[in-house]
Amino acid sequence: xxxxxxxxxxxxxxxxxxxxxxxxxxxxxxxxxxxxxxxxxxxxxxxxxxxxxxxxxxxxxxxxxxxxxxxxxxxxxxxxxxxxxxxxxxxxxxxxxxxxxxxxxxxxxxxxxxxxxxxxxxxxxxxxxxxxxxxxxxxxxxxxxxxxxxxxxxxxxxxxxxxxxxxxxxxxxxxxxxxxxxxxxxxxxxxxxxxxxxxxxxxxxxxxxxxxxxxxxxxxxxxxxxxxxxxxxxxxxxxxxxxxxxxxxxxxxxxxxxxxxxxxxxxxxxxxxxxxxxxxxxxxxxxxxxxxxxxxxxxxxxxxxxxxxxxxxxxxxxxxxxxxxxxxxxxxxxxxxxxxx
Ligand SMILES: *Cc1c(COP(=O)(O)O)cnc(C)c1O
Ligand code: SF4
Numbered sequence: 001x002x003x004x005x006x007x008x009x010x011x012x013x014x015x016x017x018x019x020x021x022x023x024x025x026x027x028x029x030x031x032x033x034x035x036x037x038x039x040x041x042x043x044x045x046x047x048x049x050x051x052x053x054x055x056x057x058x059x060x061x062x063x064x065x066x067x068x069x070x071x072x073x074x075x076x077x078x079x080x081x082x083x084x085x086x087x088x089x090x091x092x093x094x095x096x097x098x099x100x101x102x103x104x105x106x107x108x109x110x111x112x113x114x115x116x117x118x119x120x121x122x123x124x125x126x127x128x129x130x131x132x133x134x135x136x137x138x139x140x141x142x143x144x145x146x147x148x149x150x151x152x153x154x155x156x157x158x159x160x161x162x163x164x165x166x167x168x169x170x171x172x173x174x175x176x177x178x179x180x181x182x183x184x185x186x187x188x189x190x191x192x193x194x195x196x197x198x199x200x201x202x203x204x205x206x207x208x209x210x211x212x213x214x215x216x217x218x219x220x221x222x223x224x225x226x227x228x229x230x231x232x233x234x235x236x237x238x239x240x241x242x243x244x245x246x247x248x249x250x251x252x253x254x255x256x257x258x259x260x261x262x263x264x265x266x267x268x269x270x271x272x273x274x275x276x277x278x279x280x281x282x283x284x285x286x287x288x289x290x291x292x293x294x295x296x297x298x299x300x301x302x303x304x305x306x307x308x309x310x311x312x313x314x315x316x317x318x319x320x321x322x323x324x325x326x327x328x329x330x331x332x333x334x335x336x337x338x339x340x341x
Pocket of ligand 1: 084089142312
């Protein structure tokens with residue numbers, strides 16, 4: 001029998017992840033934002049405690065929005081020429097075939113849209129693919145959502161094949177949290193649906209070392225065996241991974257699973273996510289702490305997605321300072337400054 005995804009507050013209380021006394025608050029949050037926990041995540045919460053629970057279990061803190069927070073924190077709407085497409089950079093587009101996730105992360109930057117719409121209809125998907133086909137500048141298609149790994153292998157295969165057949169599309173990248181939150185879904189059939197002539201990358205969203213269980217390791221291994229390079233994407237979250245030791249364990253854990261850390265995201269200004277936000281200064285200090293101490297393979301780029309749709313920008317520490325006359329002052333991994341002629 002297939003274990004059920006928990007959505008209702010009653011079910012969360014019965015599973016022991018929400019105390020009965022919080023029922024009213026959690027019900028209010030659930031009326032505002034989508035809630036879901038997979039049985040695997042309930043086990044992760046039981047084994048992993050606070051850093052896992054904070055990410056997935058709704059809390060009253062989500063009802064507090066500040067004036068700086070927004071419904072569309074990274075300004076996607078302005079760059080959406082048609083349903084299911086976001087085209088901000090000339091050479092790449094987002095394709096969002098569905099707005100459903102197996103779990104709903106409490107800090108999600110798309111929290112006002114995910115879990116509220118379903119999948120694109122066949123006609124909408126065909127229009128989105130036609131948009132890509134008719135734009136020869138599009139070199140890469142980033143399939144995201146929602147979570148594209150929730151599509152059936154048959155539907156995923158149809159999308160991958162359609163993109164693979166577009167001559168100017170050279171690279172496909174799928175962004176997913178499924179290997180972490182519902183690893184049993186990464187079946188041989190799902191992996192086979194990603195087979196293509198063109199390069200297919202899978203970017204996996206993970207935020208805490210305790211998310212990297214043996215089942216997740218096996219799911220990642222199946223993808224790697226199929227020749228799919230894996231990238232890691234993490235969000236810097238207060239109370240989850242905002243200390244050097246946890247970040248180091250996460251990044252080392254990802255690389256050991258053959259996942260190359262790609263981005264560490266500063267939390268976007270989505271409504272009701274203030275309890276997750278650290279300062280940029282703190283994030284930069286963490287990046288500085290990792291540099292030199294941890295293998296270069298483990299170093300992600302620390303990025304901020306600018307509000308208003310201005311795009312992603314690296315905001316990590318800078319180690320070089322121009323002195324004029326073509327010479328530079330460079331800081332080494334232990335913080336000592338050197339003149340570079
Ligand atoms: C994040 C994002 C991308 C991908 O950016 P990369 O820096 O290539 O990972 C592309 N389009 C949009 C709209 C995005 O938000
Ligand atoms: S899996 Fe991604 S899109 Fe879905 S809720 Fe989490 S952060 Fe948002």
